[in-house]
Amino acid sequence: xxxxxxxxxxxxxxxxxxxxxxxxxxxxxxxxxxxxxxxxxxxxxxxxxxxxxxxxxxxxxxxxxxxxxxxxxxxxxxxxxxxxxxxxxxxxxxxxxxxxxxxxxxxxxxxxxxxxxxxxxxxxxxxxxxxxxxxxxxxxxxxxxxxxxxxxxxxxxxxxxxxxxxxxxxxxxxxxxxxxxxxxxxxxxxxxxxxxxxxxxxxxxxxxxxxxxxxxxxxxxxxxxxxxxxxxxxxxxxxxxxxxxxxxxxxxxxxxxxxxxxxxxxxxxxxxxxxxxxxxxxxxxxxxxxxxxxxxxxxxxxxxxxxxxxxxxxxxxxxxxxxxxxxxxxxxxxxxxxxxxxxxxxxxxxxxxxxxxxxxxxxxxxxxxxxxxxxxxxxxxxxxx
Numbered sequence: 001x002x003x004x005x006x007x008x009x010x011x012x013x014x015x016x017x018x019x020x021x022x023x024x025x026x027x028x029x030x031x032x033x034x035x036x037x038x039x040x041x042x043x044x045x046x047x048x049x050x051x052x053x054x055x056x057x058x059x060x061x062x063x064x065x066x067x068x069x070x071x072x073x074x075x076x077x078x079x080x081x082x083x084x085x086x087x088x089x090x091x092x093x094x095x096x097x098x099x100x101x102x103x104x105x106x107x108x109x110x111x112x113x114x115x116x117x118x119x120x121x122x123x124x125x126x127x128x129x130x131x132x133x134x135x136x137x138x139x140x141x142x143x144x145x146x147x148x149x150x151x152x153x154x155x156x157x158x159x160x161x162x163x164x165x166x167x168x169x170x171x172x173x174x175x176x177x178x179x180x181x182x183x184x185x186x187x188x189x190x191x192x193x194x195x196x197x198x199x200x201x202x203x204x205x206x207x208x209x210x211x212x213x214x215x216x217x218x219x220x221x222x223x224x225x226x227x228x229x230x231x232x233x234x235x236x237x238x239x240x241x242x243x244x245x246x247x248x249x250x251x252x253x254x255x256x257x258x259x260x261x262x263x264x265x266x267x268x269x270x271x272x273x274x275x276x277x278x279x280x281x282x283x284x285x286x287x288x289x290x291x292x293x294x295x296x297x298x299x300x301x302x303x304x305x306x307x308x309x310x311x312x313x314x315x316x317x318x319x320x321x322x323x324x325x326x327x328x329x330x331x332x333x334x335x336x337x338x339x340x341x342x343x344x345x346x347x348x349x350x351x352x353x354x355x356x357x358x359x360x361x362x363x364x365x366x367x368x369x370x371x372x373x374x375x376x377x378x379x380x381x382x383x384x385x
Contacts, residue, residue, distance in 0.1 A: 003314055003315060003368075004315065004364070004365065004368050005315040006315065006316045006317060006356050006361070006365045006368060006369055007317045007356065008317030008318060008319055008354070008355075008356050009183075009184045009317070009356070009358050010358055010360055010361070011183065011184075011188060011358075012259075012359060012360060013188070013248065017248055020247040020248060021244055021247060021248075023247065024243045024244050024247050025244075027243070029243055030242060030243065030244055031240065031242045031243065031244075032054070032240045032241060032242060032243065032246075033243045034243070035243035035246050035247050036054050036240075036241060036242075036243050036246040038250065039054060039194075039246050039249050039250060039253070040052040040053060040054060040194075042249075042250060042253055043194055043196060043253070044196070046169075046253060047169050047170065047171045047177075047196050048169065048171070048172070049171045049177075049196040049197065049198055050197070050198045050199075050200065050203070051196065051197050051198070051199075051200065051203035052194055052195065052196045053194065053195045053196075053203070053206055053207060053210060054192065054193070054194050054240070054241035054246055055178075055192065055193045055194060055195060055210055055239045055240065055241055056191060056192055056193070056238075056239055056240060056241045056242075056245075057180070057182070057191055057192065057193050057239070058086060058156075058158050058178055058179065058180035058182070058193040059086045059089070059090060060193075060210070060237060060238070060239035061178045061193045061194070061195045061210070061239055062086070062087075062090040062127075062154065062156075062178050063090050063093055063094060063237050063239065064195070064206055064209035064210040064236065064237055064239045065154055065176050065178065065195060065206055065209070066090060066091070066094045066096070066125070066154075067094060067209045067234070067235055067236060067237065068202060068205035068206045068208075068209040068234075069124070069125065069152055069175070069202070069205075071091075071094055071096050071124050071125055071152075072094050072095045072096055073095040073096065074096075074122065075096040075097070075122060075123075075124040075125075076096065076097050076098075076099045076120060076122040076123045076124065077091040077096050077097070077098055077099065077123075077124060077125045077126065077127060078098075078099045078101060078115060078118050078119070078123060078125070078126040078127070079091060079098045079099070079100060079101075079126075079127045079129075079325075080100070080101060080102075080103055080109075080110045080127075080128075080129045080131075080325075080345070081100040081101065081102055081103065081324045081325055081326050081341075081342035081345035081346075082102075082103045082108050082129075082131065082322060082324060082325075082342075082344070082345035082348060082349065083129040083131065083156065083322060083325060084158070084321070084322055084325075085325055085328060087127055087129055087156055087325070088100070088325050088331065091127075096124070097122075098331075099118050099120075099123070100325065100326050100331075100337075100341070100342060101114045101115065101117075101118045101342070102114060102341075102342040102343065102344050102345050103131075103342075103344050103345055103348075104344070105344045106282065106283045107131075107134060107282055107283055107284075107285060108131050108132070108282050108344075108345075108348060109128075109129075109130070109131055109134060109135075109136045110128055110129070110136055110141075111136075111137075112137065112140045112141050112143070112144045115141050115144060116144045119145070119146065119149075119151070121149070123149070123151055124150075124151065124152065125151060125152040125153070125154055125175075126141065126151060126152075126153055126154070127153075127154045127155075127156050128141060128153065128155055128156065128174075129156040129158075129159075130155065130156065130157055130158075130159055130160035130163060130170070131159060131282070131322075132159055132282060132293055132294045132295075132296055133159045133160055133163055133290045133291035133292050133293040133294065134160070134163065134282070134284055134285070134288055134290050134291075135160055135163045135164070135165040135170065135288065136165075137165060138153060138155060138165070138170075138172075138173040138174055139168075139172075139173045141153070142173050142174075152175040152176075153173065153174035153175050153176075154174065154175065154176050154177070154178065155170050155171070155174045155176070155177035155178065156178060157170045157177050157178060157179045157180075158178070158179065158180035158182075158185070158193075159180075159185075159291060159293040159294065160291045160293070161179055161185070161186050161187050161256060161291055162186065162256050162257055162260045162289065162291045163288070163289055163290060163291040164288070164289035165287070165288060165289075166287050167287075170196075171196045171197070171198065172198075175197060175199055175202060176195055176196070176197040176199070176202065176206070177195070177196050177197070178193060178194070178195050179193050179194045179195075179196075180192075180193045181193055181194070181245075181249065185293065186256060186259065186260075186263070186291055186293055187249060187252045187253060187256055188248075188252070189241075189245040189246065189248040189249055190245060190248075191245065192241045192245050192246070192249075193241070194241075205234065208232075208233075208234055208236055209234065209235075209236040209237065209239075210236065210237065210238070210239035210240050211236060211238070211239075211240055212232065212236045212237065212238060213232040213233065213234045213235050213236030214230045214231075214232055214236065215230045215231045215232065215233070259359045260289075260291065260292065262359045263291070263292035263357070263358075263359060264290070264292055266292070266295075266357055266358075266359075266361065266366060267290070267292045267295055267357060269366060269370075270295055270355070270357070270366075270370065273370045273373075273374065274297070274370075274373065274374075277373070277374060277378040277381075278378055278381040278382060279297050279298070279299060279373060279377065279378055279381065280297065280298040281295065281296060281297050281298065282296065292357065294321060294354045294357060295354060295355050295356075295357040296321065296322075296352050296353070296354045296355075297352065297353060297354075297355060297373075298348060298351045298352050299351055299352075299353065299377060299380070299381055300351045300381060301347070301350035301351045303351070303377075303380055303381050304320070304350065304351050304352070304353060306380060307353060307377050307380065308320070308353055310372075310376055310377065310380070311353075311355075311372065311377070314372055314376075316355070316356065316368070316369055316372060317356055318353050318354060318355055318356075319353065319354050320352065320353050320354070321352075321354045322349060322352070323349035323350065323352075324339065324342055324345035324346045324348075324349035324350075325345075326339070326341065326342060326345075327339045327346060327349065355369055355373070356369055
């Protein structure tokens with residue numbers, strides 16, 4: 001086997017994209033301005049949403065959304081145990097309590113049954129996470145809510161820009177959906193994100209919440225050359241995305257579905273190659289359009305660290321994206337979690353790693369990764385069973 005170097009991720013932006021930034025520098029607005037508004041209109045069209053707002057990260061967008069919903073101390077927000085820490089952290093940041101639930105062992109997604117069991121009189125919202133690129137059944141989750149209780153749904157779409165569930169994109173059944181444009185996402189501007197919603201009243205509050213609670217942003221305060229006074233009626237944060245980054249998004253949004261074809265091809269190649277090994281990966285439900293953001297594999301808690309070391313020794317870039325959040329020191333110390341409360345998330349989180357998956361990975365690079373997984377990692381699992 002000839003060794004080669006395969007990075008975990010290789011972005012597709014090029015020096016030519018610097019010309020887009022240069023065009024922004026020719027305008028009066030370095031921060032949120034007309035370019036951002038154009039991208040927001042593009043997002044509304046793509047998702048069939050009434051409103052869209054660019055933000056500087058998924059995290060700050062979620063904080064702003066929770067603030068806009070008046071969620072805070074005394075409130076509970078249901079979140080998956082299997083997710084990135086930000087999903088729970090934003091709940092803590094506004095003073096509310098995250099209520100963790102486990103996930104389905106096959107898909108690693110939350111289910112209506114798990115949600116229903118966690119609802120209390122203090123539940124104000126739920127954040128379904130579309131893990132790795134596969135959407136939860138948001139409609140089914142919404143249908144189990146008590147009729148006499150208002151519970152908001154905030155979709156965590158950090159992994160699912162292109163995804164669909166039964167032909168429906170994110171945003172149709174939720175109060176708000178939040179996306180990430182972080183460096184490794186399928187649509188990226190390095191750092192950033194977006195919120196979409198069909199609730200006009202909520203959108204008005206979100207617009208204020210992402211700019212300290214101000215009633216008018218910089219571009220709006222100087223419309224038609226006339227200064228407009230602004231006020232502050234609600235608490236907010238600082239979460240807007242500047243045009244300097246937003247300018248990188250339009251072309252990627254236009255071509256994202258074309259790139260998904262390549263992502264799907266790459267993911268299916270991994271699945272076919274690994275289906276007869278002891279290496280596990282999440283199953284995809286029928287009727288799903290998977291965005292194929294990441295390709296996680298499960299090698300078992302006893303093998304994970306050695307697998308990471310072995311893959312690194314042969315220059316294959318791998319990482320551990322997600323562990324069970326309640327096992328993190330902060331949450332374990334604060335709420336007394338031991339890891340046994342969410343067994344599926346705990347088992348998966350202790351035994352998983354993510355392998356290279358990105359448009360542009362060559363056949364030779366992917367074949368090399370597969371060869372090492374089959375001839376080295378799978379054998380390691382067999383020896384340690």
